[in-house]
Amino acid sequence: MRADRLLSLLLLVQTRGRMTAQELADELEVSVRTVYRDVDALSAAGVPLYADRGPAGGYQLVDGYRTKLTGLTIDQAESLFLVGMPGPAAALGLGTELAATELKLLAALPAELRTRAERMRERFHLDAPGWFREAEQVPHLAAVADAVWNQRRIRARYRRWKAPREVERAWDPLGVVLKAGVWYFVARRADDGEVRAYKVSHLLDVEVLPEQFERPPGFALADYWDGWTRRFEQGLIRGEAHVRISPQGLDRLQHLLGGPAMVQAARENAEPADADGWIRTRIPVEHVRKAHGDFLAVGADVEVLGPPELRALIAHTVAALASVYAEGAPTRSQRI
Template identity: 65%
Template structure:
């Protein structure tokens, strides 16, 4: 246990530079006293680690010192290669960098771990984009990624869904997210500090990376923001409610066609099934035109009871289909 912690301490100092005893203690979930003892052990083992006292002090490694990754377990080495995403990395302009990093990592592993890591890469492959749709054209993705990394402001012309459709924005880019093969930029507008928003990268029409740098908010957490935004986005898109009758087959398909938000709402509002297993429930939907298209995916396994506008749209489509196929 201690050997693993010492290796983690060494890697933390190697990747992050100077760290205080309290920062190391919080990261490793140990006491500050334990950190002091570990530093003494590393120093006694010949690791060139030294500490500076004072308010801005901390521990750090001698400049130029690096350690080989021989402390990786088999599972850790395998997991690193499982996270490799050659497609997205290439889109970010990092394809060659990723390949070089994997090669260096392989060279640093013992023979047994190297064999297992290579076998894992041969057996598992991540294909991020969704089915039946072309990938977004993202000519500005690499430039945006560079601005995110360097902390530089960007000026963009962006196409949005409401009028005016094309707008100019000066943004402070905080992060990039890949969701179902689509790239999203998380940023805050310069004229609206503190308001973080999400932009689809494919909708960026023009871009200029500006010389000005910005201070990244210390409390901003990209993963937490995205999780909260995604939940809010799903909830806000479902602006209405339809009363429907669903067959058992339709109920089983809800999570795959409409996601967990809709499936959970139907399960929560469903009345006891009738003698044929059909249930009456309330189903969250988008505006009528979109809901009409979505509900047709269920074919004859759903009946729309309300609102009347939506029922009329579905009825019209059913009549048109009957005229086409039945003459």
Template identity: 60%
Template sequence: MGLPRRRADAAPCGGADGVGYGRTVRASRLVSLLLLLQARGRMTAAELADALEVSVRTVYRDVESLGAAGVPVYAERGPAGGYRLLDGYRTRLTGLTAGEAEALFLAGMPGPAAELGLGSVLATAELKLRAALPTDLADRGARIRQRFHLDAPSWFREPEPTPHLAALATAVWEDRRISVRYRRWQAPREVTRTLDPLGVVLKAGRWYLVAAASGQVRTYRVGAILDLTVLDEPAERPAAFDLADCWQEHAARYEQGVYRAEARVRMTVAALAQTTYLFPPAMSRAAQDRADAPDTDGWVTTTVPIESIRHGCVELLKLGAQVEVLAPPELRERIASTAHALAALYPPPSEPQPAGTPPPAGPQPGVAAPPWEPHSGVAALETPTAGTEVPAVEAVVAIRR
């Protein structure tokens, strides 16, 4: 059981240092209260207490202190009442600590900002921030930039062209409806949709649009948008919509829904450890969570989720001879067919053949045909949808017709 959280208005430990600590905490809280009212407008005492993690009585005392210091804060009574600042009042006080200033400079993402059409805006904002900060804090920002760099895209993936991202970001910001021509996987491949854009998300170097269509919230890959027109119509945005919560729900639902089958397998303990690096996260977690105790030969039996027979074959082949498929029989047959086809290309070491020697023409005794249709003499394995984040496979084998 965790310890109870200490409230900001709780009395500090005794001693002279405790008195100084209490004054520092209260001064920081007064600044936070002032900035909350400046940013949000009217707030009730209960809302302020919740945001500051103090009691309502403490809020009353802090508001009186701000008023005594000359800050024009007023109380409005009634059901819609609360505390607010005098219209037009702004404070130049930010209360930034050294760590907070460093975090602001570290949080800047020039690449994504430029893709959104905000590159110059971000640069201007940073210049204004540096000008407003004391010299020592501004220098810390430059030092941070020279020592930390954020590179969002994953390895071995070219940046996806997103020519309509800037226009899309404008429509999202201005709450304007859009018409898009979109390329999808199923037929018909190209469709036209009228959407209410709700937000954009950058995930592993790729941009996604979250939008409402026909009363349902859906996700679209921005790189698949072929044409985009910003309409002169207001977009309808649900009052309770939260982009972060919506995206997390979508990501969880996608990960659960993409795996439609399971495979029962045996693998070595070493192979089980390698699944962390070779399998998609959901497959790796399931393999390790559902693994039995190792037998005397160091093999474990476990169950992994798969998208399809083809996808399961591609993923499990990464473990080579350290895995055996027990079920389903279709997957076991496909793995066996692939193994026999590989054996035809690579004879045993006792029968060396020059590299590039093609196998004998026609079907070979005991050798099954490759489980996919070759194309131009070479069969290419289909890249699995859920495996896009898996590191590059150690070897790529071309199976000839």
């Protein structure tokens, strides 16, 4: 356990530069006194760690010192190749670099770990996009990623869902995100400073400008994305449906877009089940038209009780289907 912690301390200082004892203690989840002892142990082992005194001080390594990739556990070595994403890396223009990095990493690993890491890569593969959909065309992804990396402003034409459909704006791109096979870029608008997420596939053209920008202090892409997705999902909910639904209906609901959240809400709002296992409950929905399609997909295992507009729309559709499929009714080709 202590050996792992010593290696972690060394790698932290190597990758981040100067760190205070308190910062190291927070990262390693130990006391400052433990950090002092660990630093002494590393120094005694010949690691050139030294401390700068004062408010801006901290521990750092002698310039030019780099540790080799030793001390990796079997699980850590295997996990390095489990996170490889050749498809997304290629889309970002980094496919060649990723392959070269893997080769260098394999060469640096001991023989036993190298064998296990290669076995992991051979047996597990990540395919991010969903079923029955082609990958979106993102010809400008590499340009956006380059602007993110080099902190350069971009000017672009963007296609959006509301009028005017095409707009031209300048953005400070702060990051790119791959979500369920769809690429997004998070950017700050140059005119008003608002930070939002946009689809990369909606970019019609991109010009990377020579001017650089400063990132917002304390901006963390993962934290922003987590908050943005929660706000986006909550913003889709505009109403509520009252239903009677069977256990089989809940199972079918699970497989629709947004189904897990709908099932969770249905269980939380459910009244006691009747003798057949059906429950009365309330389910959040986006809007009437979307809920109409969702509940029709569940079939006869759900009865919509309200709102009246939704119930009437489903009743109309069911009546129309009944007339089409009624015994003896002419088929469409016969009517033509």
